[in-house]
Amino acid sequence: MTMTLPYHRVNVLTGTKAARIIEDPSEYAHLIKRASRPLLVLGPRILTMSLGERLLAEYAVEIAKAADIPICATAHTQKKLLELGVQPASNYDLIEIINHLKDPEWRGVKKEGNHDLVIFLGVRTDLGEQGLSTLKHFAPHLKTMTLCKYYYPNASYSLPNFRKDEQWKEFLDKLIENLKTKEA
Amino acid sequence: MKVVEKKRTRKDEVYKVIKADDKWEPIGHTPMPEIPDLRNWDLRLLKTYKPFYAPFCDLCCFCTYGKCDLTGDKRGACGIDISAQQARIVLLACCMGMSAHGGHARHVLHYLIERLGPDYKINLGDQILVEAPHIRTVLGMKPETLGDLEKVMEYAESQLIQCVSSLHTGQEGSALDYESKALHISMLDHVVMEVADIAQIVGFGYPTSKADTPLVGLGWGAVDRTKPVILLVGHNPVTAVPIVDYLNEHGLADKVEVAGICCTALEVTRYSERAKVVGPLSRQLFFVRCGIADVIVTDEQCIRTDMPIEAAKVGSALIATSEKVCYGLEDASKKAVDEIVSDMLNHSKQVLILDPEKAAEVAVRVALGLAPKRNKVLVKPEEVPELAKGHRLCNMCSQVCPNLLPVGDAIEAAKNGNIQPLVEVFEKCIGCGKCEQECPRHVPIFKMMQAAASWEEWKIRAGRGPIMDTEIRKVGAPIVLGTIPGVIAIVGCSNFPEEIEEIAEIAEEFAKRKYIVVLSGCSAMVAGMKKDKEGKTLYEKYPPDFDAGGIVNVGSCVANAHITGAAIKIANIFATLPLRGNYEVIADYILNRVGACGLAWGAYSQKAASIATGCNRLGIPVVVGPHSSKYRRLYLSRKEEDDWTVMDGREKKLVDTQEPSPEHLITVVESKERAMVTLAKLCIRKNDTPQGRQIKLTHYIGLHKQYLGTLPDDLHLYIRRASDIPIFFKKEVTAYLEKVGWKEKPVLSLPTLIGTYPSEVPIDAVVH
Ligand code: SF4
Ligand code: SF4
Numbered sequence: 001m002t003m004t005l006p007y008h009r010v011n012v013l014t015g016t017k018a019a020r021i022i023e024d025p026s027e028y029a030h031l032i033k034r035a036s037r038p039l040l041v042l043g044p045r046i047l048t049m050s051l052g053e054r055l056l057a058e059y060a061v062e063i064a065k066a067a068d069i070p071i072c073a074t075a076h077t078q079k080k081l082l083e084l085g086v087q088p089a090s091n092y093d094l095i096e097i098i099n100h101l102k103d104p105e106w107r108g109v110k111k112e113g114n115h116d117l118v119i120f121l122g123v124r125t126d127l128g129e130q131g132l133s134t135l136k137h138f139a140p141h142l143k144t145m146t147l148c149k150y151y152y153p154n155a156s157y158s159l160p161n162f163r164k165d166e167q168w169k170e171f172l173d174k175l176i177e178n179l180k181t182k183e184a
Numbered sequence: 185m186k187v188v189e190k191k192r193t194r195k196d197e198v199y200k201v202i203k204a205d206d207k208w209e210p211i212g213h214t215p216m217p218e219i220p221d222l223r224n225w226d227l228r229l230l231k232t233y234k235p236f237y238a239p240f241c242d243l244c245c246f247c248t249y250g251k252c253d254l255t256g257d258k259r260g261a262c263g264i265d266i267s268a269q270q271a272r273i274v275l276l277a278c279c280m281g282m283s284a285h286g287g288h289a290r291h292v293l294h295y296l297i298e299r300l301g302p303d304y305k306i307n308l309g310d311q312i313l314v315e316a317p318h319i320r321t322v323l324g325m326k327p328e329t330l331g332d333l334e335k336v337m338e339y340a341e342s343q344l345i346q347c348v349s350s351l352h353t354g355q356e357g358s359a360l361d362y363e364s365k366a367l368h369i370s371m372l373d374h375v376v377m378e379v380a381d382i383a384q385i386v387g388f389g390y391p392t393s394k395a396d397t398p399l400v401g402l403g404w405g406a407v408d409r410t411k412p413v414i415l416l417v418g419h420n421p422v423t424a425v426p427i428v429d430y431l432n433e434h435g436l437a438d439k440v441e442v443a444g445i446c447c448t449a450l451e452v453t454r455y456s457e458r459a460k461v462v463g464p465l466s467r468q469l470f471f472v473r474c475g476i477a478d479v480i481v482t483d484e485q486c487i488r489t490d491m492p493i494e495a496a497k498v499g500s501a502l503i504a505t506s507e508k509v510c511y512g513l514e515d516a517s518k519k520a521v522d523e524i525v526s527d528m529l530n531h532s533k534q535v536l537i538l539d540p541e542k543a544a545e546v547a548v549r550v551a552l553g554l555a556p557k558r559n560k561v562l563v564k565p566e567e568v569p570e571l572a573k574g575h576r577l578c579n580m581c582s583q584v585c586p587n588l589l590p591v592g593d594a595i596e597a598a599k600n601g602n603i604q605p606l607v608e609v610f611e612k613c614i615g616c617g618k619c620e621q622e623c624p625r626h627v628p629i630f631k632m633m634q635a636a637a638s639w640e641e642w643k644i645r646a647g648r649g650p651i652m653d654t655e656i657r658k659v660g661a662p663i664v665l666g667t668i669p670g671v672i673a674i675v676g677c678s679n680f681p682e683e684i685e686e687i688a689e690i691a692e693e694f695a696k697r698k699y700i701v702v703l704s705g706c707s708a709m710v711a712g713m714k715k716d717k718e719g720k721t722l723y724e725k726y727p728p729d730f731d732a733g734g735i736v737n738v739g740s741c742v743a744n745a746h747i748t749g750a751a752i753k754i755a756n757i758f759a760t761l762p763l764r765g766n767y768e769v770i771a772d773y774i775l776n777r778v779g780a781c782g783l784a785w786g787a788y789s790q791k792a793a794s795i796a797t798g799c800n801r802l803g804i805p806v807v808v809g810p811h812s813s814k815y816r817r818l819y820l821s822r823k824e825e826d827d828w829t830v831m832d833g834r835e836k837k838l839v840d841t842q843e844p845s846p847e848h849l850i851t852v853v854e855s856k857e858r859a860m861v862t863l864a865k866l867c868i869r870k871n872d873t874p875q876g877r878q879i880k881l882t883h884y885i886g887l888h889k890q891y892l893g894t895l896p897d898d899l900h901l902y903i904r905r906a907s908d909i910p911i912f913f914k915k916e917v918t919a920y921l922e923k924v925g926w927k928e929k930p931v932l933s934l935p936t937l938i939g940t941y942p943s944e945v946p947i948d949a950v951v952h
């Protein structure tokens with residue numbers, strides 16, 4: 001098997017446990033729906049990256065709404081999310097939310113118990129990769145998933161490196177569609 | 185073993201070194217501490233601020249048992265787990281950082297003692313009587329001569345050998361103990377930085393006891409390339425100073441340009457106002473490849489390890505001057521100057537010269553001889569598309585960029601005549617050169633950047649060294665009471681995540697808000713690289729005083745000791761706490777009372793790791809940028825879950841304050857907006873008076889609303905009584921407190937951790 005390299009080579013994994021690459025949006029949707037307490041962690045790149053005509057932040061909001069996932073708004077993303085009419089459940093910064101997620105006894109952003117699936121979107125790839133490394137090693141009680149257009153080796157589930165933004169857009173559109181439909 | 189006779193105890197030895205008979209202050213509990221002596225203080229800190237690890241690699245390859253896979257709960261063949269391995273790497277980084285500063289200190293001391301003698305007196309001017317706050321606090325010694333500083337080095341080196349040895353396979357097994365050692369060696373990092381800078385100030389006659397040091401030229405555009413140019417790269421002024429002397433003695437001062445990159449620039453501009461600061465570390469490769477330098481003189485730390493190759497490419501001569509960086513070059517130190525100059529001019533020879541005066545003469549003569557033969561033409565914007573013609577958007581460059589920049593897209597635009605995206609890439613570029621190296625079509629990306637870079641000249645205030653005792657007397661009370669909302673120390677390297685202008689923006693935001701802003705190193709440089717509408721830089725706009733609204737450049741990396749030293753001096757000069765061998769009391773005072781916070785936005789080196797960790801042991805929190813997650817370790821609390829009980833030193837009873845102040849000791853943030861909010865919060869201290877707390881919260885709330893859009897959702901944790909509520913936001917805050925069911929919190933008269941953990945220090949020691 002050839003090894004998949006992350007897009008940004010500073011994130012090359014030197015280890016033995018790497019993410020499962022998933023290219024099928026329905027499989028992603030299934031994993032999200034199956035989770036009992038998912039959490040969507042948003043980083044500041046949702047404020048500057050666009051897909052088609054829309055800001056990534058708008059995609060983030062749609063995903064959160066489609067699957068009723070609480071949001072942790074890291075960095076300074078909260079302000080934009082409020083403008084888009086969404087109240088984040090938490091505004092811990094990235095490292096702070098990860099520090100909490102490490103603790104299996106933590107009550108989660110909704111005080112209902114720790115999360116079993118943590119989905120990341122819009123974090124710098126290097127910082128994101130480091131945060132995922134923390135969870136890979138110290139949070140065996142949860143799974144991590146990334147929605148950015150790059151491969152993240154330290155996640156549990158990752159997208160591949162999409163060569164074209166259109167592929168990524170298509171994935172996200174289909175993911176949202178899948179999340180909106182009820183599973184049998 | 186039979187103990188025949190008690191010969192000499194460690195205490196006797198310590199007392200001899202610190203001249204215990206000289207009774208300037210009572211000696212505290214830990215003069216010249218060894219690893220175990222402050223371990224309980226560390227463990228107390230680490231109980232609240234637990235190490236958070238983000239492994240950069242799952243494996244360990246330190247010994248021939250390995251590689252060992254340490255993923256999750258696996259252990260290596262030696263028994264170590266992933267946490268202890270991360271802490272071990274952190275300790276290794278801190279040892280490297282401390283020894284880089286220590287090596288610098290040793291070199292400067294050695295040079296000066298050879299010329300001035302060991303009895304040469306330390307005198308920092310009439311405004312600085314507490315000459316060495318770190319050495320006084322850690323060792324318990326008041327250094328009077330250069331020879332005394334050598335004794336300080338001997339002690340620091342003895343601790344380094346212990347700490348490095350603990351890194352060996354089959355030694356320490358606990359992450360917390362590795363952290364304690366990292367804190368120990370990093371405390372000593374500040375000691376050796378203090379040694380280096382005191383020696384430089386007294387030995388080279390740098391400005392001291394004054395705030396308004398000269399404004400000097402800043403930027404690659406400040407360098408007059410019509411003259412012969414000598415470029416100094418690194419940190420150590422031992423060769424830079426003789427170069428300036430040689431030029432002055434030979435009437436060449438206005439005929440040759442002396443410019444520096446990285447900290448040597450800050451050193452040489454403390455010695456000569458004519459010298460120029462080219463810029464931070466991130467502009468090193470860019471400037472070298474511009475070919476403006478006729479002679480490049482390297483000393484130590486943060487210099488390109490391929491400098492001989494880069495210098496040769498553009499026809500710059502190269503002189504290495506430090507035994508730490510010999511580049512495989514011939515040691516020409518014993519050769520006659522004429523012979524070396526001829527070798528360099530006629531045979532393009534690169535040399536190592538370890539005799540600073542000889543290196544200086546050679547540098548000047550080669551610059552004079554070489555400059556007329558060289559052509560220093562820069563690329564013009566209209567030439568850019570032609571340079572890019574080989575490019576095909578493969579994005580290999582973007583994939584290797586450690587700052588994740590869209591280099592390929594920028595080259596694509598430049599090829600089509602739009603240089604703006606390349607301007608933006610240049611603003612964020614950290615100067616590694618990987619993009620150009622990777623390009624399969626050999627696009628000269630750095631050359632193209634010459635057209636994208638701004639060639640304007642900025643100003644920086646020359647580094648001024650220690651904060652004056654008189655200034656501390658003035659601001660001590662307002663800082664401790666909280667009416668000056670905080671000291672923001674913007675320090676360290678230029679591995680910035682975004683535009684370098686962010687540093688100036690952050691500095692100005694806090695200066696406007698009447699914090700005291702202190703800078704050093706590459707951060708001090710980039711703070712000057714932005715002009716307002718009237719064409720003024722921050723250094724021209726804000727006063728140079730260590731006072732509310734001031735912007736202070738203390739100097740190079742080793743001058744960081746003066747920033748932490750100022751916090752120590754507040755405890756001493758304002759609160760009259762004795763420093764001598766009294767580390768726990770002083771660190772406890774700073775943690776609970778001095779609202780200072782560091783920002784190392786572009787930290788990249790091991791020195792930055794030890795500087796930050798040294799701040800942490802002293803009770804000063806630090807905020808770092810996203811790249812710093814690769815340091816692998818942070819110290820974080822969890823505000824709602826953790827126990828915030830402290831001792832009321834006057835009442836001698838434990839009080840559950842429920843107040844997470846300061847919330848973290850070292851944390852990573854991703855955006856400048858979040859950094860500003862976090863800095864304001866981390867200046868909050870348990871000791872704030874209601875008036876001081878109101879002021880601090882006004883800024884925390886103001887910044888939070890500005891950048892995150894709401895009141896902070898942890899605001900209730902920082903309001904002890906109604907009198908803490910900032911008047912400006914009274915209505916909103918009162919409504920918020922009602923909504924969350926806020927209740928008054930216990931108040932205390934003298935917050936301290938002493939008495940909450942096993943320590944020989946009595947609680948009374950903190951009462952002043
Ligand atoms: S030091 Fe320990 S973990 Fe590292 S390679 Fe050797 S045995 Fe393995
Ligand atoms: S030189 Fe600059 S643009 Fe090129 S890879 Fe390095 S940081 Fe990125």
Ligand code: SF4
Pocket residue numbers: 574575576577578579580581582591592593595622623624625626627
């Ligand atoms: S690597 Fe070279 S050819 Fe490829 S995108 Fe970058 S500049 Fe263009």
